[in-house]
Amino acid sequence: MKLKDPTLLEHRAYINGAWIEGERTFDVLNPATGDKIAAVTDLTVDDIRAAIDAAHAAKPAWAALTGKERAGYLRRWYDLMVENADDLATILTAEMGKPWPEARGEILYGASFIEWFAEEAKRVYGDTIPGHQRDKRIIVMKQPVGVVGSITPWNFPNAMIARKVAPALAAGCTFVARPAELTPLSALAMAVLAERAGIPAGVFNVIPCADAAAAGAELCANEKIAKITFTGSTRVGRILMRQCADTIKKMSLELGGNAPFIVFDDANLDAAVEGATIAKYRNNGQTCVCANRIYVQSRVYDAFAEKLKAKVLALKVGDGFENGVSVGPLISPQALVKVEDHIADAVAKGAKVIAGGNRSNLGATFFEPTVMTGVTQAMKVAHEETFGPVAPLIRFESEDEVIAMANDSEFGLAGYFFARDLARVFRVAEALETGMVGVNTGLISTEVAPFGGIKQSGLGREGSKYGIEDYLEIKYLCLGGI
Numbered sequence: 203m204k205l206k207d208p209t210l211l212e213h214r215a216y217i218n219g220a221w222i223e224g225e226r227t228f229d230v231l232n233p234a235t236g237d238k239i240a241a242v243t244d245l246t247v248d249d250i251r252a253a254i255d256a257a258h259a260a261k262p263a264w265a266a267l268t269g270k271e272r273a274g275y276l277r278r279w280y281d282l283m284v285e286n287a288d289d290l291a292t293i294l295t296a297e298m299g300k301p302w303p304e305a306r307g308e309i310l311y312g313a314s315f316i317e318w319f320a321e322e323a324k325r326v327y328g329d330t331i332p333g334h335q336r337d338k339r340i341i342v343m344k345q346p347v348g349v350v351g352s353i354t355p356w357n358f359p360n361a362m363i364a365r366k367v368a369p370a371l372a373a374g375c376t377f378v379a380r381p382a383e384l385t386p387l388s389a390l391a392m393a394v395l396a397e398r399a400g401i402p403a404g405v406f407n408v409i410p411c412a413d414a415a416a417a418g419a420e421l422c423a424n425e426k427i428a429k430i431t432f433t434g435s436t437r438v439g440r441i442l443m444r445q446c447a448d449t450i451k452k453m454s455l456e457l458g459g460n461a462p463f464i465v466f467d468d469a470n471l472d473a474a475v476e477g478a479t480i481a482k483y484r485n486n487g488q489t490c491v492c493a494n495r496i497y498v499q500s501r502v503y504d505a506f507a508e509k510l511k512a513k514v515l516a517l518k519v520g521d522g523f524e525n526g527v528s529v530g531p532l533i534s535p536q537a538l539v540k541v542e543d544h545i546a547d548a549v550a551k552g553a554k555v556i557a558g559g560n561r562s563n564l565g566a567t568f569f570e571p572t573v574m575t576g577v578t579q580a581m582k583v584a585h586e587e588t589f590g591p592v593a594p595l596i597r598f599e600s601e602d603e604v605i606a607m608a609n610d611s612e613f614g615l616a617g618y619f620f621a622r623d624l625a626r627v628f629r630v631a632e633a634l635e636t637g638m639v640g641v642n643t644g645l646i647s648t649e650v651a652p653f654g655g656i657k658q659s660g661l662g663r664e665g666s667k668y669g670i671e672d673y674l675e676i677k678y679l680c681l682g683g684i
């Protein structure tokens with residue numbers, strides 16, 4: 203790995219402003235090649251407790267700063283992330299696999315949350331409420347919730363942490379981040395830059411730990427942690443929620459999705475194909491807002507399938523460091539098993555593969571971008587998140603029918619549709635049971651908008667003016683005797 207600044211590649215934990223070399227380590231591998239990139243410190247539960255203690259001790263002084271002062275630290279951190287975007291992207295591609303330009307995009311996307319919440323730090327407004335008695339006045343103030351523990355996945359090793367730590371620090375919380383064991387290096391590089399930005403010791407801690415369950419159990423049980431923020435599967439979200447019950451922690455959960463992508467027959471078909479390609483194959487299908495089920499109205503079904511097939515066959519698969527690659531490896535050889543299982547299940551029930559469908563000969567983690575026709579609601583792909591490069595095309599006739607199919611899911615994260623009729627656009631946007639709807643676009647994530655799901659896709663929102671509220675408590679003062 204060639205870095206302009208090799209000190210960004212850090213293998214030690216970052217606790218209380220110090221770099222901690224543990225006794226044990228775990229290996230981080232490049233998913234494209236299987237090569238070992240680093241041996242990262244593997245913290246014990248005692249170390250994790252020390253990090254929580256540090257964050258707890260740092261909290262009063264950090265919370266006491268003005269919003270503008272906290273904004274200054276965050277702004278410096280943002281500037282350093284942008285200045286070092288190339289190196290951060292290189293570390294990210296090496297440990298996660300996504301094509302380097304996409305990795306660089308993630309770094310800037312992650313940094314944009316730090317910029318945004320640096321700005322929002324100054325705008326944490328309270329309220330005055332007209333008193334309910336003549337001698338009373340009522341004031342509402344917002345205060346930081348306290349120490350936040352985060353658990354994040356491997357698919358966005360930088361941005362998933364940035365989206366959480368930025369509003370937390372802006373609000374006056376301190377933070378303990380447990381990055382995914384597959385991708386801790388991006389998180390540690392963020393800590394290197396946080397230290398350079400002068401963020402005080404204990405405010406941001408990164409605790410690599412190979413044993414996810416042990417780290418999670420400590421974060422959830424520890425009374426010094428006021429809130430858990432998690433992005434990952436609904437399965438693990440449920441475990442964390444149960445574990446947080448004993449101490450009634452606040453929780454933000456960004457969980458699984460099963461995004462419907464609907465193409466109506468009045469849609470601009472080329473735009474719909476473009477949108478579907480982005481929504482499906484970005485990050486090799488490994489995002490929680492990836493289109494998982496593509497519903498196409500009968501009259502345009504065949505034409506859409508042909509156009510999508512042509513587009514998909516033109517995608518270049520390869521190592522994320524190679525020029526012109528738009529689809530990298532999947533995160534692990536096991537990830538391919540699920541992809542193959544979904545395809546086999548669909549084919550056994552009558553679907554037809556019209557593009558891809560097989561492992562690629564590039565290596566154990568590479569799979570051909572795939573399109574299937576003749577898919578029905580009875581197949582696994584319609585109900586489970588594939589998290590891979592498979593586009594299943596399901597035919598539908600009417601608006602009511604497709605809305606019923608789209609909403610037939612316990613998930614409710616993102617939904618997309620392409621249509622031009624204005625009345626239809628409003629009807630469908632209102633009817634979709636998802637927290638986010640992309641209308642005539644396959645790309646919806648931005649720091650200025652509230653990202654989050656309904657149903658079993660989670661709790662809370664990240665980004666936008668709403669995002670900071672997840673890290674604030676409301677306190678009401680009743681002033682009497684006036």
Ligand code: ADP
Nearest residue numbers: 353354355381382383414415418433434435438
């Ligand atoms: P994904 O399929 O995206 O990996 P997971 O929910 O399995 O989703 O993982 C998301 C994050 O949660 C990862 O960092 C993983 O290590 C962590 N994790 C997995 N199991 C647990 C658990 N029992 N407690 C806490 N964290 C966990």
